[in-house]
Amino acid sequence: MAFRKLKRMGSVAHGALLGNDSEVPYQKPRKFPAWKVSVFYGIGVAAFVLATNIVVLAWAKATLPLDNGIAIAYTSSCKTSRSVTVWVDLAINILSTLLLAASNNCAQILSSPTRADIARAHGRMKWLDIGVPSVRNLRIIPVWRSSLWILLFASSIPLHLMYNSSIFSSRQSHNYNAFVVTEDFPNIDISHASGWISGPILQTAKLQRNFSGLVRMSNAECLRSYTQSQFLTDWHNLLIITNAKLPSGNAIANTYSGNWTTTSGAPDWPCAGFKTTIDAFRFEPEQHFLADSFGVSSMFGLVNKTLDSARTELTACDVSNLINNGPSWTLALASHYNVTGRLKAAEVQYCLAEAADRSCSILINTTLVWVVILCNAIKILCMVTTTCIRDFVPLVNIGDAIESFLTQPEQDTARLGPISASDAWKGRPAHRKHVEITRTVRVGRSRANVASRARWTVCIIICIALVVIGLGLVISGSDEKRVWTFATFNPNNLVRFSLELSVTANVILANAPQLAISFAYIFYNNIMTCMVMAGEFAKFAYRRKPLRVSRPKGQQRSTFWLSLPYKYSVPMLSASALLHWLVARSLFFVQIEVRDPHGDPVASAENTGNDDYSAGFTGCAYSPGAALAALALWIAFITTLIFYSVKRLHPGIPVAASCSRALSAASHCPRTDMDAATLPLQYGIFAEEDDGTLYEKVGFSSGSVEPHNRCLPYYQYRSGPQRSKAVTETHLLSRYSGRDEHMGRWIAPSDQSQLLNPQQSARYTSARRELEEDFRQRLGPYGGSSQASSVQIQDEVELMPIYSPLAEGSGQNNAYPLNHFVIVNGQRVFNYR
Structure with a gap:
């Protein structure tokens, strides 16, 4: 989601979550939302791939001799056949990458929540993902959408396991x-x-x-x-x-x-x-x-x-x-x-x-092509169904979510104040505070904290496993009996145990790394999308931008991708296609046709191994050179992700990531700003009058805002018309548990008499100083600054949020809570959780 202007009249759409400045012309309403247009493009890509596969199958069945479903498509010198095989494999991997990209795009749209899904989830005290591929959303979205998502996912597995082996090479081995x-x-x-x-x-x-x-x-x-x-082949x-x-x-x-x-x-x-x-x-x-x-x-x-x-x-x-x-x-x-x-x-x-006769053949396994065509057709059917469903208005990116929440704000999240995704992940309530904090140096959180620990864990495990497999293939190529080849077959590099396996087992063995890479790429793309979204969302804190939505209105923007702009998605897709091709040439399926000393084919019964073909046997071979290139590219993938993850976000806005609850809590605007969602917005502190009293709030506004660099009171909203009321009444201590900070133990409500009160002036003053000093230690200095924060606490203070966005930007581990203890009417209290 980079910031690029939308150039009309034949130019490509802008790559921003937002527009480039406030002087943006009004957009002409589109006939179809952007997400539906992207699915239309996906249908076109899938139809092209399907047509290509059908043409290949029809040509093989009509013009080529078949033997147990195997057609000889081309026979020439092994050097020429190797070149043809390399280019055919490259074409297959480009087609499969485009098809899977279209499928993943549609799957992400199907898993994107509608406003009704979000209301249902928030009512259960849960949250949903917005703008990223998500599995957790499947538990909330309707059955028909989750069923289509499962079909798209399930139809991708045979493609990974079979597409690259549907066209393969055959080599002669000579008895002598x-x-x-x-x-x-x-x-x-x-x-x-x-x-x-x-x-x-x-x-x-x-x-x-x-x-x-x-x-x-x-x-x-x-x-x-x-x-x-x-x-012996030569x-x-x-x-x-x-x-x-x-x-x-x-x-x-x-x-x-x-x-x-x-x-x-x-x-x-x-x-x-x-x-x-x-x-x-x-x-x-x-x-x-x-x-x-x-x-x-x-x-x-x-x-x-x-x-x-x-x-x-x-x-x-x-x-x-x-x-x-x-x-x-x-x-x-x-x-x-x-x-x-x-x-x-x-x-x-x-x-x-x-x-020897050094001729090689290129073969087509028509059975595998049939399977590929079937999976391809299923994907097209799912995509067409997605575009034909009425009243389906998904929030496919955070621009859609912000627009929806600003237009119809959630009352529950209005009472939360700004919370981060980590608050929602861990189920922390956001209580109230009335503490003013200023600081000289403010450091944002790293982007690595945006994605959940589960996403990082699975991605790291798969990445390490693939690196180990790649190193194994490279190291095995250093054996003196092996031949160092790049993307070509050499009989010295056969996987010996594969010669005893069936054709199906060899196909799965050869393509298992393809499936693993696809799973790793899904998590890789998910994490990258989260970090890019968080970076663009953080820019609301210091730049005024219009929203990028699926169906633009006013000065809103629209693009035909979901969350990743072209400057990220195109290089990632290109590198993914190249990686799949290198992996396909690192470990691949081959057939060996055995010839007797007279040059005649040997019946399969005379050979050890399987008898799937009339002569020869099948197995897997590997290329150490291609494995090394694939390993280097995969390490480049990982390095790029690591370097991008250590970049820090702007600290003036909560890290909402893809969390619907955090986005809802942040997406509130002044009541008088009726058309805020259609105008350029900025996040910060704005003033709003209620019953003759001027209150400060945090949210989005199309008007002027103050940077959110200090803590403010949070407000409650009554049911019905939206009215704000500062919470100033005394909170009963019976609702909370106290903690003896010096003894390090919890204090039951009946023991709260041990807590301080204003009448004990000496101890009260000492506690006030201790609290202020504690805040100084927790909030400053930051980034090596020697100037500590200034903390002012009134005699009657409201409960502080468990985690503040400012505390999250501290760079400290686990973002230490601001409200470890507070003073309410002179009593030192730990908040109830």
Whole structure:
């Protein structure tokens, strides 16, 4: 709610709670109130998002092949597909942010109280929120409004959990065979190879004769490319060239399958050296080789009673050491398939790798799109219903509330005097006072005190949880096996346990942070709105401004937002969309399509994991770079909130925040100021005559006011016509409990004879001095001022309010009460609570 002029004729509306000065032209009445216009805009945004989703769904069903509700929308190189996926995700997050902003706008309007709701709440000694999203109001507002609010809220949850995963990417993972061959392999005719090589392996081996299509790698490059991930996406079958000496005509010494891994998830074939093979298997010459004992050729399997434990010992293989010692990489081989003698060492010279088909696909989950469309339609229905209800006049901002209370003042709050939101939150009554206070330095309360402790607590808990999650993703990216990526998929960054989950579970896992961020943003926006409203409300104390209301009259102003002006709401929405996109690229849903060594799809039954798709499996992957960017942006969110919360408010007006009772108590004006609500207003002390006596009051006025920098008597109002009467009659001590200040204990009414009376002049004078000194200590000096406050107390004083707006601006913790004790007819009394 910044102070900006409303420029007509094509310019945007002003961003102020109030106008800019008193010389404001009268506003032409609008056909619709501003809140209804904002809902119309929201309906337009929601309809655009709905139309976009319907077009995507219709295109997928009409033109794309479907397999269990999954449509392949685009297939290209992985580099191109990654770029398309990033932009598609950005578009989804922009659309979802706009849709959720429109939904939250309508939900806030539905929860905004009408004047009848406020009267009902105040009659129950409760208060309602005005100008901020509120849950507490749902207990008071009519059922139809609370039902629409619940529908809007409930329809947002599936959007958060599913929208980002409705369009996702697919990547191929290649099973492969690794062939250990001799250096003369290119020149050997393998058409008559030994029979131990199966047909498919022999067929694959023949393909490797095409050396022109193979990529030569050093030992370290070979190990790094084939062992960094269990899922191979860039390479296919492999030739391992060794210096092995085989019988004439034999060129293939061994074959390994990339399907078999150690318990750590790395392939086991690089570990087929003497240390990890002979020692681990406790090799003995009389033992026999057993074909396929490890899913590979007979040249590798060993069988004895310790076979299972031997397989476990493969975890001892340190691939990183092999990479560092690449030039001395050796494999343990036998000279012939039926030899029962000892293994021989074969030194690896280099590798020849077959480049894989690096194509990726963008898929559309039509089932999730259906869910998104349904939630979208529910939101539009709720918005349309909101605009069609007659006789619904919500007080959507504090300008509406002040106008309503000035036009039809509440008699009960007129007797309270100016109270703060904290008084209403804690249920404190505001009694009467007649103490004059002047001070040289006045310090306002920080804006952090405006929002309730519950709002701050929930917001802080969610913020800390999100920071911890972000740090976890960033730290996990520092693992040497992980690949530092930004917003892209790498098989090394798969969330392993997600591969065993169903599609639905993976979708929820990938989008759970989105839901958490949305909840945090709701509380963040709520707190920011409270602080901005309090800042603009405080400006009434020193600037004369017209009210900003939903349906302007006279010199009132109108805007199409609720409580946050564009200079706050637009950056917050933009940053929110960016944050949601970064989070979507930090942890995202992927599908992995498995290909066999021949390049054919592998049926899902052959894979570990779930069988939701005809081939491959699903899981979640994360990007440490995107997680770091999201974490930095979220910390910037938190830092902005903290810096704004420490700013202090102008102390000349109670901190009403969004509290309806505090706003009602502050919104009183002179009886002769009939059109005050339509004119520029200022808060302060004004004089009003009653029965020939001139009294000073605190409230709003379109006329001249004195700054509210001193305490005044509070007044009662009789029922019927509004007339003021100063409370000067003696209050019976039986209505109060006394307190022996020196003994620190409560005094029952029967013991009030212990209290002072004017006849005990010496003790009475001493008590008067003690009281004045106590006030000086409580009220001054302020802000480092060395000059104490001046306190004057009459012999007969009225009961003082438990908390004064001046005391709240003291900057002291908990705003120490002014009326810790007072003197009534010479007796020292503690107010009854």
